[in-house]
Amino acid sequence: xxxxxxxxxxxxxxxxxxxxxxxxxxxxxxxxxxxxxxxxxxxxxxxxxxxxxxxxxxxxxxxxxxxxxxxxxxxxxxxxxxxxxxxxxxxxxxxxxxxxxxxxxxxxxxxxxxxxxxxxxxxxxxxxxxxxxxxxxxxxxxxxxxxxxxxxxxxxxxxxxxxxxxxxxxxxxxxxxxxxxxxxxxxxxxxxxxxxxxxxxxxxxxxxxxxxxxxxxxxxxxxxxxxxxxxxxxxxxxxxxxxxxxxxxxxxxxxxxxxxxxxxx
DNA sequence: ATGGCCAATATGATTGGA
Numbered sequence: 492x493x494x495x496x497x498x499x500x501x502x503x504x505x506x507x508x509x510x511x512x513x514x515x516x517x518x519x520x521x522x523x524x525x526x527x528x529x530x531x532x533x534x535x536x537x538x539x540x541x542x543x544x545x546x547x548x549x550x551x552x553x554x555x556x557x558x559x560x561x562x563x564x565x566x567x568x569x570x571x572x573x574x575x576x577x578x579x580x581x582x583x584x585x586x587x588x589x590x591x592x593x594x595x596x597x598x599x600x601x602x603x604x605x606x607x608x609x610x611x612x613x614x615x616x617x618x619x620x621x622x623x624x625x626x627x628x629x630x631x632x633x634x635x636x637x638x639x640x641x642x643x644x645x646x647x648x649x650x651x652x653x654x655x656x657x658x659x660x661x662x663x664x665x666x667x668x669x670x671x672x673x674x675x676x677x678x679x680x681x682x683x684x685x686x687x688x689x690x691x692x693x694x695x696x697x698x699x700x701x702x703x704x705x706x707x708x709x710x711x712x713x714x715x716x717x718x719x720x721x722x723x724x725x726x727x728x729x730x731x732x733x734x735x736x737x738x739x740x741x742x743x744x745x746x747x748x749x750x751x752x753x754x755x756x
Numbered sequence: 757a758t759g760g761c762c763a764a765t766a767t768g769a770t771t772g773g774a
Binding site: 501503504525527528551552553603604605643644656657660661662695697698699700701702707709711725738740741 | 758759761762763764771772773774
């Protein structure tokens, strides 16, 4: 079972690149973020033609998350619980049947939170605490669970080419990293860090200031796994070559393989 | 992390992104 996450920065701008990447990497399930369109406008057809079921939770202009799956969705729920007044489309979760039982996958787009002295940052903090509470509840199910997405968190200095430049930024602030560590302390595993302690593993390079050419990147797109999922982790990959394609997103896909078999039909 | 970008919007300037 191959599961990926990718912040596409507008799905309409990325249809061709996404279809090409699906054909190349052949993921079973994909978590997308920043689709930036309402559900009715999501370009479902090219993805269905490529063999994927599509579940979307979007809004006008900003945010927006989606799931692509080679397997049928048994359940889909939209929105992160914990605040009925939060109308940002940043969370979608689905259950898929596998040979070993239920697999639960969520695509999440955690708020950026800049500037850190603003209400945007307090929204980020609240959202992280809501995610923590939700994860806590889901972990009790003892299912393979994947919380994948753009966390807008640089976990450690090893996850940035120039950590000094990020000091004081909402993505690297001590409180941000504290909240991310609290997620890990629930028992969630960062799939990339479970397989390597290397540096230079980035998933985002700004469009500006030649960040890609200078490899001035950060690792902010993460695959977090419950214990039953982490026990089945085989390997991970970061498809940085996708950043060299025409009209690239500023993020690249991150994927992993789990030793989970698809349900027999 | 700014010199340099990109996407969406009834668009031609502004907002949001990270």
